[in-house]
Amino acid sequence: MTYPVISQVSLDPVARQGFLSKPRRPISSLPRQLPHQRLVFEYDGTFVLGDRRLHGDEPHVLHAASVSVVDVTKDHPTTIRVPINSSGAHDFTVSIHFRCTVDEPIEVVRAGLTDVTEHLVTYVQAYHKLFELGRGHGLHEVHELWTLVHAQVKAYTTVVPCVLPGMTAEFSGLNVHAPDEIAQGRRHYETSLHNIRGEHGLRDVKRKLDRDYELDEQDYLHTKGHSANDFTRQEAALDRDQQITEAKKIRDLLNSGPGAADGLYVTVPGLSGQQIAERYAALGDREYSATQRGIQQEHELQVVQARARADVVRAAIAQGLFNETTGKELLATFDEVEPEAEVRDLERPAYEAQAEVTAGDNDDDFFMEEDVRG
Known part of the structure; x- marks a missing residue:
């Protein structure tokens, strides 16, 4: 599509419909105009701008040789x-x-300015210096050349404005491009470089995420270990406190009175009936043995005391400290022992205390020195 003249259409003469009918050109035979377009009719060697609303019987419409569609966009x-x-x-x-x-x-159509680009190219090519600006630059120096070319073209369009019939054209900017094959190669290079950087970036991000995951996992395991250790310590402390509490209960029970230890021994939780019976039997045996040991110890003590008194009497007789009558009196002091039997025993070379012999609490004080000598 050309600019500013979008299209030009030749028009045929309108045939007469009847003797009395008024001739009219069908509007449908004319190009359709958009809001930013106008119709210019070639009529009788001149050009007429058509109205927005046409009826088809206007002279410049009815007898027009051609019509042009002009773009009037600002x-x-x-x-x-x-x-x-x-x-x-x-x-x-x-x-x-x-x-x-x-x-x-109308001036645009009269001048035949159907495609403004041709006139603009002719206008720019008139500035010969423009085509020498790139000789000192390589294809990789596009950006440097753009600055130079932009300055020169702007100065040229300012000093020498573009003159076009029926329209104006103002410079608005420019771009400098390398050849297509060079541009494609550079685009391929930049795309490859971008992809490589993207792949490296993805690997860096992945490594960072993996490292963060490992650190988080280590923190989790560390925290979990600390929590487990804390739980173990707390559990051990609770067990220790419970053991201490149980030990205190046992100590209080043992200190509560005689037989508490035996009762604790028999009433340990978790024992079967047979075990309890066996423990009761063991306690009975132990009590019987303890009673027997007590009787035996008491008997042995009496024997030792009797032997000691016999030794004293024997020593006194040997030294002549008392006569036979005194010795009998002394021997009569033994519990349930006749004086004559005691004297006979003293005359024997050795004295053995009998099991039935008992001594009082103050027997050791009976043989005081003053009693023996008196």
Whole structure:
């Protein structure tokens, strides 16, 4: 589609319908115009701008030889492309952008300005210095060349404005491009570089996530270990406290009175009936043995005391401290022993105390020195 003239259509003469009927050109035979477009009719060697609403019987519509559709958009963007030399075998391509506005549609059609790009290219090519700017730059110096070309084109369009019949064109900017094959190679290079960086970035992110996961797992295990240790310590402390409490209970029970230990021994939790019976039997045997030991010890003590008194009497007789009558009196002091039997025993070379002999609590004081000598 060209600009500013979108299309041009030749019109056939309108045939007469009848003798009395008024001729009319069908509106449907005319190009359809949009809100930003106007129709310009070629009529009788001149050009007439059509109204927005047509009836078909207007003279310039009825007898028009052609009609043109003109785009009257304000600041319509238009781009032209011109090549400029580089320092190598390839050329740069400069895309120059203009803002175009149709002020007089009739003048545009009369001048035959169907495609404004052709006129703009001719206008730019008139600036010969532009095509020498790239000779000192390689294809990799596009950005440096853009600055230079932009400054030169802007100065040129300012000093030498573009003059077009029925419309204006203002410079709005430009781009400098390397050849397509160079641009494609660079795009491929940049895409590959971007992909490589992306892959490295993904690996770095993955390593970081793995490291963070390992650290979190270590923290979890460390915390879990501490918690387990704390639980073990607490459990041990509770067990220790319970043991201490049970020990205190046992101590209090043992201190509660005689027989408490035996009762504790028999009433240990978890014993069967047979075990309890066996423990009761063991307690009976132990009590019987203890009673027998007590009787035996008492008997042995009496024997020792009797022997001691006999030794004293024997020593006194040997020293002549008392006569036979005194010795009998002394011997009569033994419990349930006749004096004569005691004297006979003293005359024997050795004295053995009998089991039935008992001594009082103060028998050791009976043989005081003053009693023996008196």
